[in-house]
Each structure stands twice: as C-alpha cells, then as structure tokens.
Amino acid sequence: MEIQLDQSTTPFDLEHTLRCGQLFQWEKRGDWWYGVVGEMVVKIRQINDRLVFQTFPEEVDADFIKNYFRLDDNLPLILSKIDKDGHVRRAIQRFRGLRISRQEPWECLISYICATYKNIPAIKNMILNLSKRFGEKINFNSHYFYTFPKPSDLAHAGLEEIKECKLGFRAERVLEASKIVDRGEFNLEGLRKTDYEKAKRELLSLPGVGQKVADCVLLFSLDKLEAFPVDIWMKRIILGFYQNYFGASFVERVLGKSSITPGEYETISSFGRRYFGEYAGYAQEYLFPLSRSQGKLVALDSCNR
DNA sequence: TCTGGACCTAA
C-alpha cells in the first residue's frame, strides 16, 4: 500500500522519525524499515513523497500508518509555533519532517521504565529480549519478529524470568507495574482524555515511573504534546542554549552533576512548556537529536563556557 | 524539599 504525501502541507521524513530515538522496535534492512506495531510487522520505506508499506500477518489501511506516525498533526503549524529562536530554527531546518510517533501506551510505559540509566542499544536489546520471551513470534520475509508482551504476560511471569531479559534492577519495577495494569487498577488509555497535570500525577504512582518516564509516556503515547521530558541530554541542551533564562548558580550547579533533583527537573521542564508553548514536546523532539550529533556537541560545549 | 548512594549490565 501507499500513502501520497504533500511535503508542503504534510511534511514527513521517515528516516529522521525512526532514528530520533523515541522508538525501539525498528530496524533497517537494505532500503526497508521493519518494525513491530501492535500485532503487526510493518515493512516501510519512503521514496520522496511516497510512503510505501506492507503489513503482516494482516493488511491494514493507510489510517493505521497515519495514526502511528501522527500524520494527522499539522506539522507546519506546530513548527511555526515552536520556532522561537535560532537554536530551534536550526533544528527544524535540519530535521524537517521529523514527527513524534503515537505509540501504544502500555508498550511505551514498559519501554521507558526499562530506559532508565541505559543507552539506546541496550534498551533495544531489553525490549527485544522481553518480546522474544513473552511475545508472539511472527515469521515474515524469512525473518522472525516478536510482538510486545501483553500486561498479563509480564504480570504472570517470574521475577527471575524477567531479570534474564537483562533488565537488572528494572525487572522488579516492570513486574510490579505489569501487575497493577493487569489487575485493571490503572487505566492507561483513560489518561488520554485527562489533562496533562493530572495524568502525570497518576503515572507517577506507578513503580519505576518518575518525572522523566511519565513525561515520555504522556508525550509519546497519550497525545500530551506539551510534555517536555528532561533527560541528561535535554538538560545540557536547555542549560546550554537558554542559560540566560536561569540563574547562573542554578546552571552551574545543575550542569556540574549527572543527576537532577525533582525540583530541578520541574524548573527545566516547566521552562520548556512555558517557552515553547502547547507543542513543547515537539520542540524537545527536534532539539534532542542535536545532542547526538558530534559537530553540534562541540558547539554546545563552547556554549556552556 | 534536598542530597547521597545503590541499583543491573553492557556498549
């Protein structure tokens, strides 16, 4: 199947989107990206304005893909709203077409509980291990793929089994969170129509969910585009680019250590929401890849001095 | 509220 894009009204860049670090279930083989979305393996590539895709074992319509990649977002409008200064503008020019994806909340929650204190390759590995062990195997194009486990699959697993997926101290948090969701005591999907502040408070009650994980789940799976997750990279970027908006002692103190307190997190995150507005999450998503590019890191370092 | 330290592995 195919989706015809109009880059002036519906800009989209599959490559930027799948490489930006939000998603952990995608892999490129040759010209094609393969990923697992829900119960489906998705094979997709972009050729200029055409998005070509195939799903297995079932066929899905274009809306499935449009929903997943948030092609319903008015990206030109969003980008114009977050275009507040030269820093974001450079990011926008460089990564134009990058979109936040609309992940399934449960998978997003567990993924980001696992992401604590790990790099992306290790996170991908944990998710793959969990899926291999507790998910369903799908054979497609002579490769095996694995769906993400359901809440009940993890809730009824043993702690040791989960630990064997290389989760380390995250295993207990994943197991406990799974039990709560599996018992029906936490309605993840319901948070979609709850406002940001309240939804965040509720998420924070789950084991393994602190402010950063909560903001990621809200932004990446529950349509809270104002959420502004602050990890160590975003801390460096914001305090590098926008240090004038913070006290000098705050900047020095927070940049000088590896972790931040809840109060410091809130200071930086609420600055992001206030400064960039209702689509702050998109600003975060465009700024984030700057931290992973060598050339820009040098610029960031010099900016800090 | 804030601070320090533990926490599992592996790229």
Added chain:
DNA sequence: TAGGTCCAG
C-alpha cells in the same frame, strides 16, 4: 558511563 528512580537521613 548509559535517555533515572527509589530510599534513607
């Protein structure tokens, strides 16, 4: 060290 969270003091 790595895309933090949790617990005690």
